[in-house]
Amino acid sequence: MRLGGPVSDNTTPDGWVAAVRGCGFRAAYCPVPVGSPDAVVHSFMQAAKQADIVIAEVGAWSNPLSPSPKERS
Structure with a gap:
């Protein structure tokens, strides 16, 4: 099992890797925003x-159980 979580330095790939490792994580949230x-x-x-x-x-x-077709998709 890998432990992970959010890290604050996600401006560069190297900085992000260092921050993830610095927290002792081997998993992390996606470091880039949608639309990058x-x-x-x-x-x-x-x-x-x-x-x-x-x-x-x-x-x-998404919420696949929502009654709203837009929200379901």
Whole structure:
């Protein structure tokens, strides 16, 4: 089992990796906001892979039980 959580330094892939490791985590929330450029997302994905960090949660929330079709989707 990997433990993880949010970390405060997510401005660069190297800073994010250092912050995750500094907390003793091997998993973390997705460090980039929704809508970030693909190159930024890819750079954080590569940094996570090289550091053996699992990105455990991403900003893709929905409520599949909502009566509202828009919210369900």
